[in-house]
Structures are given as structure tokens and as C-alpha cells.
Amino acid sequence: MIGDRWKLLILRDLALKGARRYRDFLEAGEGIATNILASRLIQLEAAGIVNRQQDPENAARTIYSLTPKGVDLVPVLLAMIAWSAQWDPETEVPVRFERALKRNPKALAKEIRDELPKPVGE
Amino acid sequence: MIGDRWKLLILRDLALKGARRYRDFLEAGEGIATNILASRLIQLEAAGIVNRQQDPENAARTIYSLTPKGVDLVPVLLAMIAWSAQWDPETEVPVRFERALKRNPKALAKEIRDELPKPVGE
DNA sequence: ATTTTGAACTTGCAAATTGCAAGCGTCTCA
DNA sequence: TGAGACGCTTGCAATTTGCAAGTTCAAAAT
Numbered sequence: 001m002i003g004d005r006w007k008l009l010i011l012r013d014l015a016l017k018g019a020r021r022y023r024d025f026l027e028a029g030e031g032i033a034t035n036i037l038a039s040r041l042i043q044l045e046a047a048g049i050v051n052r053q054q055d056p057e058n059a060a061r062t063i064y065s066l067t068p069k070g071v072d073l074v075p076v077l078l079a080m081i082a083w084s085a086q087w088d089p090e091t092e093v094p095v096r097f098e099r100a101l102k103r104n105p106k107a108l109a110k111e112i113r114d115e116l117p118k119p120v121g122e
Numbered sequence: 123m124i125g126d127r128w129k130l131l132i133l134r135d136l137a138l139k140g141a142r143r144y145r146d147f148l149e150a151g152e153g154i155a156t157n158i159l160a161s162r163l164i165q166l167e168a169a170g171i172v173n174r175q176q177d178p179e180n181a182a183r184t185i186y187s188l189t190p191k192g193v194d195l196v197p198v199l200l201a202m203i204a205w206s207a208q209w210d211p212e213t214e215v216p217v218r219f220e221r222a223l224k225r226n227p228k229a230l231a232k233e234i235r236d237e238l239p240k241p242v243g244e
Numbered sequence: 245a246t247t248t249t250g251a252a253c254t255t256g257c258a259a260a261t262t263g264c265a266a267g268c269g270t271c272t273c274a
Numbered sequence: 275t276g277a278g279a280c281g282c283t284t285g286c287a288a289t290t291t292g293c294a295a296g297t298t299c300a301a302a303a304t
Contacts, residue, residue, distance in 0.1 A: 001210075002202070005125035022281050033263050038282055060271035060280055069209050076205055079198040080124070087170075087191050088123075144252050155292050160253055182251060182300040 001047055002073070006032055006040050008080075011066075014050065015074050020063050020117060049073070053120045065119040074109050123169055124195070128154055128162050130202075133188075136172065137196050142185050142239060171195070175242045187241045196231050 002008060013019035013028050025037055032040075041064065044050040049070040055061035066073075078101060084091035085098045093101075100108045124130060135141035135150050147159055154162075163186065166172040171192040177183035188195075200223060206213035207220050215223075222230045 003125070003127035003130045008125045023279095031263095034282070035264090035284085036262065058272070058280095062281065072205055072208065076198065076201040079201040083194055083198055086194065145250095148252095153292095156253070157255085157293090158291065180251095180301075184252065 001043075001049075002076070004040070006036055007044060008077075010037075010040055010044065011049070011070065011073055012077055014064065014066050014070070015077055015112060015116070018117070020065065022062060022064075044070075051119045056120055063120060065117060067119075071113055071116065074112055075105070078105055078109060078112075123165075123171075124198070126162070128158055129166060130199075132159075132162055132166065133171070133192065133195055134199055136186065136188050136192070137199055137234060137238070140239070142187065144184060144186075166192075173241045178242055185242060187239060189241075193235055193238065196234055197227070200227055200231060200234075 002011075009028065009030055009032070010019075010025055013025055017024075017028065019025055019028060022037070022041075025032060025041075026034060041050065041052065045052050047069075048067055051065045051067055053063050053065070055063050081091075081093060082098075082101050082105070085093040085101070097108075100111075124133075131150065131152055131154070132141075132147055135147055139146075139150065141147055141150060144159065144163075147154060147163075148156060163172065163174065167174050169191075170189055173187045173189055175185050175187070177185050203213075203215060204220075204223050204227070207215040207223070219230075222233075
């Protein structure tokens, strides 16, 4: 399910970069095509990993968020980031983040979970 | 680099299923095509994640193994397995393994590392 | 010494997936 | 009521995948 470049990047944006809207993903830097983004969001929603909801403040907008099943992927993302930080010189990880990750990954995962925007209506 | 279905499965086979030869991957059950397997092994080798060596006991054979960079991906694999065990009823994880994974993932990672076949000549 | 087997690929080609550009439908705000 | 913004969908060319059928080279069998 997750062995797919784009889905992992979408999840990273949701979990760690505060992305919540279609535009956020499109503009996240890696250059996902709009049709691919739409298809991946559908697949992630079908898999119960992300929620799609209308913004109650503006019906023209959609808000995406992680389900509990999606939140539970945070440790996977963190493990990948830890590996990249160590082995891939092109990956830029904030020093503070990298340190927290090495010292106490569980605590960092909890911190991220707590700071996640909640799905509308909770 | 790793956001690719087949590479992740190859790494899983190398790290957790004792796969060491081309045939092992081909027959691992998921049905990778032989041309795709060859291309993925080339990419993994180019990325410094796997070693390719001739079997000293039989020059017709090739032995694949994880480099240190590849071994460091074990925690990523374990995080994915933990998630699958919890959320995907189709994923079958041995109970002993799942328990060890929940209780002390670091210790399990070390155990796996220690049991890994070493590259030829070490 | 020659043939056969087995392991690790390579090649050709059809089918599926991706990426790009353009367009569409709905909602908001002036 | 008209102009944007937003979240998509569509069409099409280019890339990637999957399958089947070779090919190469070392080892084992005859």
C-alpha cells in the first residue's frame, strides 16, 4: 500500500509539514502532477489512512487529515527520516529534529501526534 | 530511493527471510518479474544498499547481501511490519515476532542484525 | 570431450501507469 | 453577476511494467 513514492510524500506532508489542502500537496516541492495527486488521495482514503472533509468555514475547500491508522504510520516516517539523515547527504533534517529522533524516537512520535491538526468536528 | 514496492520487498527478503540469491527473490512469493528484479538489484547496488558478490564455492552463483547502509534500514522495515500487523489483517506476522517488536524494537533490530549472513570475506 | 543443467540475466513487445497541459464545475466574495 | 480560487477530470504522449522467450557462462553429468 505504501510502497509508492507519492503516497509516502503525501503522508510526510500531512504528518510533518502541516499540509491539509490539495494545494499544499501540489506545492510541496516534489512536483506531483495533479491527476496523480487526486488518484493517490482516493487510494489513501479508500485504505482508511486519510480523511477527506469539507471545510466548515468555506465549502469550496477540502481538508485532508490523518486517520488513527494514518497517524500510526508516523514511526515509519521517522525511521525513514533517521536513515536518510544518516546516509543521504541531500536530505536536510533540522538538527534539533535529528537529535530528538536519535535520543527518543517514541517521545518525538508522541509530540508529533499531539501537534497534529484534528479532523473537523473533534 | 525506497519508495518502490519491489525494492522494499527485496530488502525484506534480505533482512528477514534469509534470501541471498537471485532465485530466492524470484521465488519469494510476490512474483517479481525477472527483468524488474535485475533492474532493482542494480539500483540497490548503485545506491550502496546491497552487495553483489560471486560465491567463492561456485563461480556460477551470485550472493547478495546488505551493506551497513542497507542494514540500517532494518528499523524502517520493522516499523512497517508493526503497522501492518496492527492494521492489515492480511499481513501475517508470527506472534513471537510481533510481541518482541512491540516490547523492544531496538533489541529486535539488534538481534536481526546479528543473525544476518555476512558478506563474503568477513 | 561433449552435452546437459542451472543460475543469472537480457531482449522484445504489449499493457498499464505516469506526467504534462488544458479544461470543467462548484463555491465565495465583490 | 462576474471574477477568482479550489479541487479536481480529461486527453494524449512518454515512460515503466509484466510476461515470455531467449542468451551466457560455470558446473555437473555422460
